[in-house]
Amino acid sequence: MAKKVRRPGAVGEGTHGQDGRLTDTKTRDKIEAMARMVVEQIDRADNPTLNIPVRSLSNVAFNEKKGIIEMGDGKAARPFFDLGNARRFMQTMLMSSELLKLQQQHKTTSIRDMFYHCKHTIEGAREETFDEQEESDPVIEDLEVTLGALREELRIFANPEGSMVGPMTIRDTGDEIELSRMGSGGWAVPSIVEPHVIQFVKSEAKFILLIEKAAIWMRFNEDRFWKTHQCMIIHGGGQPPRGVRRLCHRMANELGLPLYVLVDNDPWGYYIYSVVRQGSINLAFESSRMAVPAARFIGMSSFDAAEFDLSASVTIRLNDKDIVRAKEIMAYPWFADKRWQREIKHMLKQGVKLELEALSNKDFSFIADTYVPEKLKKRKWLD
Amino acid sequence: MAKKVRRPGAVGEGTHGQDGRLTDTKTRDKIEAMARMVVEQIDRADNPTLNIPVRSLSNVAFNEKKGIIEMGDGKAARPFFDLGNARRFMQTMLMSSELLKLQQQHKTTSIRDMFYHCKHTIEGAREETFDEQEESDPVIEDLEVTLGALREELRIFANPEGSMVGPMTIRDTGDEIELSRMGSGGWAVPSIVEPHVIQFVKSEAKFILLIEKAAIWMRFNEDRFWKTHQCMIIHGGGQPPRGVRRLCHRMANELGLPLYVLVDNDPWGYYIYSVVRQGSINLAFESSRMAVPAARFIGMSSFDAAEFDLSASVTIRLNDKDIVRAKEIMAYPWFADKRWQREIKHMLKQGVKLELEALSNKDFSFIADTYVPEKLKKRKWLD
Numbered sequence: 001m002a003k004k005v006r007r008p009g010a011v012g013e014g015t016h017g018q019d020g021r022l023t024d025t026k027t028r029d030k031i032e033a034m035a036r037m038v039v040e041q042i043d044r045a046d047n048p049t050l051n052i053p054v055r056s057l058s059n060v061a062f063n064e065k066k067g068i069i070e071m072g073d074g075k076a077a078r079p080f081f082d083l084g085n086a087r088r089f090m091q092t093m094l095m096s097s098e099l100l101k102l103q104q105q106h107k108t109t110s111i112r113d114m115f116y117h118c119k120h121t122i123e124g125a126r127e128e129t130f131d132e133q134e135e136s137d138p139v140i141e142d143l144e145v146t147l148g149a150l151r152e153e154l155r156i157f158a159n160p161e162g163s164m165v166g167p168m169t170i171r172d173t174g175d176e177i178e179l180s181r182m183g184s185g186g187w188a189v190p191s192i193v194e195p196h197v198i199q200f201v202k203s204e205a206k207f208i209l210l211i212e213k214a215a216i217w218m219r220f221n222e223d224r225f226w227k228t229h230q231c232m233i234i235h236g237g238g239q240p241p242r243g244v245r246r247l248c249h250r251m252a253n254e255l256g257l258p259l260y261v262l263v264d265n266d267p268w269g270y271y272i273y274s275v276v277r278q279g280s281i282n283l284a285f286e287s288s289r290m291a292v293p294a295a296r297f298i299g300m301s302s303f304d305a306a307e308f309d310l311s312a313s314v315t316i317r318l319n320d321k322d323i324v325r326a327k328e329i330m331a332y333p334w335f336a337d338k339r340w341q342r343e344i345k346h347m348l349k350q351g352v353k354l355e356l357e358a359l360s361n362k363d364f365s366f367i368a369d370t371y372v373p374e375k376l377k378k379r380k381w382l383d
Numbered sequence: 384m385a386k387k388v389r390r391p392g393a394v395g396e397g398t399h400g401q402d403g404r405l406t407d408t409k410t411r412d413k414i415e416a417m418a419r420m421v422v423e424q425i426d427r428a429d430n431p432t433l434n435i436p437v438r439s440l441s442n443v444a445f446n447e448k449k450g451i452i453e454m455g456d457g458k459a460a461r462p463f464f465d466l467g468n469a470r471r472f473m474q475t476m477l478m479s480s481e482l483l484k485l486q487q488q489h490k491t492t493s494i495r496d497m498f499y500h501c502k503h504t505i506e507g508a509r510e511e512t513f514d515e516q517e518e519s520d521p522v523i524e525d526l527e528v529t530l531g532a533l534r535e536e537l538r539i540f541a542n543p544e545g546s547m548v549g550p551m552t553i554r555d556t557g558d559e560i561e562l563s564r565m566g567s568g569g570w571a572v573p574s575i576v577e578p579h580v581i582q583f584v585k586s587e588a589k590f591i592l593l594i595e596k597a598a599i600w601m602r603f604n605e606d607r608f609w610k611t612h613q614c615m616i617i618h619g620g621g622q623p624p625r626g627v628r629r630l631c632h633r634m635a636n637e638l639g640l641p642l643y644v645l646v647d648n649d650p651w652g653y654y655i656y657s658v659v660r661q662g663s664i665n666l667a668f669e670s671s672r673m674a675v676p677a678a679r680f681i682g683m684s685s686f687d688a689a690e691f692d693l694s695a696s697v698t699i700r701l702n703d704k705d706i707v708r709a710k711e712i713m714a715y716p717w718f719a720d721k722r723w724q725r726e727i728k729h730m731l732k733q734g735v736k737l738e739l740e741a742l743s744n745k746d747f748s749f750i751a752d753t754y755v756p757e758k759l760k761k762r763k764w765l766d
Contacts, residue, residue, distance in 0.1 A: 219492065
């Protein structure tokens with residue numbers, strides 16, 4: 001049965017922009033409020049100062065209860081009248097003013113574009129506002145945490161990568177798109193999938209299968225796995241980009257869909273799963289809007305080679321880097337669960353890793369016809 | 384006016400497979416013919432021998448008349464009863480037999496999958512059929528040239544990358560898709576876009592704009608450039624992958640659409656354009672089905688900084704690698720035209736390169752509102 005989906009998030013928060021598209025005024029308000037605060041400081045003849053949340057490891061912790069990596073409350077002052085801070089203060093104000101223009105013009109752009117957009121020689125000086133993009137990127141990150149706005153809410157996109165198909169109808173920038181009629185290519189997941197851009201119109205999906213590799217996703221699409229199993233299949237071309245993670249988060253939360261993650265059996269596969277589940281240290285401030293703590297690791301597991309009787313020919317010996325990384329991962333508090341310790345220890349003991357492609361040694365469609373269906377049926381996953 | 388598009392290529396060449404999808408029996412016939420030839424050699428008690436076209440630089444030339452890079456007639460014998468060739472002969476026969484299964488099962492897969500699929504310990508020996516993927520990839524390439532079949536016709540896909548939107552309706556694996564209603568994400572261009580997979584149903588497009596970078600494509604999509612200018616916009620996330628090149632080739636040839644290429648102004652941008660136009664040395668045997676000799680280089684040109692009055696702030700000094708590469712490119716016979724020599728010399732003389740994003744220094748939408756429209760209007764391109 002198709003279920004009508006309530007229009008999420010955007011409703012109430014958004015308004016219709018000039019272009020008829022839903023827009024989000026929340027972020028504009030936040031930028032303006034920050035600017036007003038600085039003006040007031042100047043009016044009071046105070047030293048204009050921004051308080052920027054600290055984005056280093058020291059200010060990050062794993063919240064066991066919520067199951068996500070979170071940023072703490074640490075902040076650092078950035079005063080204007082201070083030799084070490086004046087340039088960065090100027091850059092922060094310049095960048096916020098240009099970000100506000102993006103909001104007003106209902107446009108989105110890339111961090112590289114913002115660098116070029118803001119770069120100029122300061123009038124009457126021989127100084128550039130920004131010398132390198134390495135200077136402008138952290139300023140955007142500062143503003144994300146200071147304003148409490150996701151990069152997507154600032155209307156900054158990352159390179160899109162990834163595709164999705166399945167029994168669902170969405171609305172993307174006003175276009176209604178039936179994701180069950182997308183051929184072999186699928187719908188390209190954009191970088192910004194916030195509620196004012198993407199709305200869920202109708203869904204018959206029972207779960208989401210997030211697949212690490214594009215090539216494996218193509219196998220599942222060609223075999224119409226999503227039809228047989230009534231699910232969404234999505235990939236992000238390796239480590240899933242922000243758009244794919246955010247979309248999984250939204251589908252899990254707004255549509256109540258369980259999320260299964262299918263990755264290679266190696267430390268990098270475990271890591272991809274962990275970022276999807278509880279976020280990463282670098283982007284801790286976004287976990288609550290990106291992570292899916294209920295995500296299930298459906299494979300490949302280090303026990304699969306024996307379980308599915310795979311030939312030793314298709315396993316690959318762990319190299320030194322794999323072993324070091326596996327041990328690091330075992331030490332993360334979010335892998336402390338004894339089933340995870342057992343999983344990773346077993347990989348180290350066997351001394352080999354396994355790629356999803358190895359399953360094709362059995363048959364081209366073994367992965368979609370047998371492997372995943374059996375895992376689902378026997379409830380063989382880790383979470 | 385929408386024009387109905389005749390169903391290309393596939394009709395006549397294809398038949399309906401078990402799954403109701405159009406399939407291509409041509410490639411299956413070619414594999415079987417090769418196998419039959421080997422069996423006949425064995426029946427005659429000859430030394431079974433394959434003649435494999437040579438894929439090295441020595442066997443490649445630029446065909447000025449056709450405007451594409453082509454492979455010559457050089458072939459090398461691969462006899463079975465020969466110590467240096469026996470293993471490779473076995474691998475070639477094994478791989479063709481498994482490629483035939485792909486044809487029979489109407490499936491597609493990746494080169495990595497084929498490696499795993501074919502890998503096993505030879506019965507009664509301690510030898511593996513393939514040790515590394517580095518061994519199986521060249522065997523697939525050998526078969527492409529020997530059979531005269533594109534990789535896509537062998538049903539082998541590459542990682543898909545890239546998106547397309549515009550006033551066109553296509554059929555992809557049976558699904559009719561309106562490319563003017565694809566929201567912000569677009570239709571993900573699959574790796575295999577052969578006529579039995581993708582058919583052009585209806586087109587109102589007047590030209591194709593191939594954009595180097597995903598981020599810039601998003602600007603053109605957000606600004607609905609394809610609507611205002613009645614064109615297809617497509618990107619391949621950097622160097623366009625095979626699917627994107629082949630699709631541009633098909634649209635240019637079957638629909639008669641001019642192709643404009645928009646890249647950074649640096650040696651790598653020139654090179655991307657040249658691969659789109661006449662193919663590459665490595666893949667010379669595919670040029671006739673991938674290259675678009677009439678492709679137009681619409682920018683960025685080394686004369687654009689002055690032409691569009693761009694700030695010196697947004698240019699980047701050429702580094703040593705850029706300079707070496709630019710000189711190499713100037714020496715290619717396909718850049719011998721004096722307008723191209725002038726273009727590249729001017730870049731070297733200015734000593735700077737320019738990224739597409741640099742145009743956003745003027746305004747976020749300068750590139751889509753002013754730059755490209757002006758180039759088109761004034762017919763300022765190179766070909």
